[in-house]
Amino acid sequence: MTQTQTDTRILDVATAIETRVSVRQYVPDSLPQADLERILELGSKAPSAFNAQPWRFVVVRSEAVKEQLKAAAYGQAQITSAPATIVIYSDMEDVMANAAETAHPGMGEEGKARQVETFQNSFGAMTVEQRAEWANAQSYIALGFLMLAARGMGYDTVPMLGFDPEQVKTLLGLPAHAKIAALLPIGKAAQPGFPQYRHPLGRIVSYK
Numbered sequence: 290m291t292q293t294q295t296d297t298r299i300l301d302v303a304t305a306i307e308t309r310v311s312v313r314q315y316v317p318d319s320l321p322q323a324d325l326e327r328i329l330e331l332g333s334k335a336p337s338a339f340n341a342q343p344w345r346f347v348v349v350r351s352e353a354v355k356e357q358l359k360a361a362a363y364g365q366a367q368i369t370s371a372p373a374t375i376v377i378y379s380d381m382e383d384v385m386a387n388a389a390e391t392a393h394p395g396m397g398e399e400g401k402a403r404q405v406e407t408f409q410n411s412f413g414a415m416t417v418e419q420r421a422e423w424a425n426a427q428s429y430i431a432l433g434f435l436m437l438a439a440r441g442m443g444y445d446t447v448p449m450l451g452f453d454p455e456q457v458k459t460l461l462g463l464p465a466h467a468k469i470a471a472l473l474p475i476g477k478a479a480q481p482g483f484p485q486y487r488h489p490l491g492r493i494v495s496y497k
C-alpha cells in the first residue's frame with residue numbers, strides 16, 4: 290500500500306503509520322463530509338491527563354477563509370490545495386469553566402465534584418499561560434490521532450506549525466488564551482510526499 294492509493298479500505302494501524310507522509314498537493318473535493326466527521330470523531334478519542342480533552346477543532350472548508358488562512362501561514366499553498374484544513378487548538382479556560390463535564394458519568398455526582406476539585410487543585414494556581422501550555426501538549430496527542438485516523442481511511446495530511454498564531458486566532462474568532470497546536474490540511478494526495486526518513490532505533494532508544 291502506498292500513500293497515493295485512493296481506495297478507502299481501513300488500514301491497520303501499522304500500515305497507516307508506515308504510509309503516512311506529509312502531503313502538500315491535494316485532489317480537489319477529495320473529502321466527503323461523512324469521512325471528515327468520522328476522522329474528527331476518531332481524533333476526539335485521544336487520551337488526555339485527567340480526561341481534560343482540551344482540544345477543539347475548527348474545520349476550514351470555505352475557499353475565502355482558506356485563502357486568508359494561507360496568508361496567515363506565510364503563503365503555504367497546501368492550505369488552499371487541500372479540500373479542508375483542521376485547526377487544532379486548545380481552550381483550557383473552557384475546560385476549567387466546565388470541568389464537571391469531563392468526569393466519567395459512571396462516577397456520578399460525587400465524581401463530578403471531585404473532578405472540579407482536581408482541576409482547581411492542579412491548575413488553579415497556574416497562570417492562564419502556564420495551563421494553556423499544558424493543554425497544548427495534550428492537543429498534540431489528538432493531532433497524532435487525527436493524522437493516523439485520516440491515513441487509516443485512505444486520506445493524507447500535513448501537520449503545520451508555520452503560521453502566525455495571532456493572525457489565525459483573529460481570523461477564526463478564537464479566544465486570546467487559545468493555543469493553536471497545528472493546522473492540518475487534509476484530503477487525497479495529488480502528488481506523493483517524500484518517503485519517510487527516520488532515525489534508526491539505535492539512535493533514539495536506550496535500555497537501563
Ligand SMILES: Cc1cc2nc3c(=O)[nH]c(=O)nc-3n(C[C@H](O)[C@H](O)[C@H](O)COP(=O)(O)O)c2cc1C
Nearest residue numbers: 309310311447448449450451452471482483485486
Ligand atoms: C508540529 C509539526 C509542524 C510542522 N510544520 C510544517 C509546516 O509548517 N509546513 C510544512 O510544509 N510541513 C510542516 N511539517 C511537516 C514536517 O516537515 C514533516 O512531518 C517531517 O519532515 C517528516 O516528514 P513526513 O511527515 O513526510 O514523514 C510539520 C510537522 C510537524 C510534526
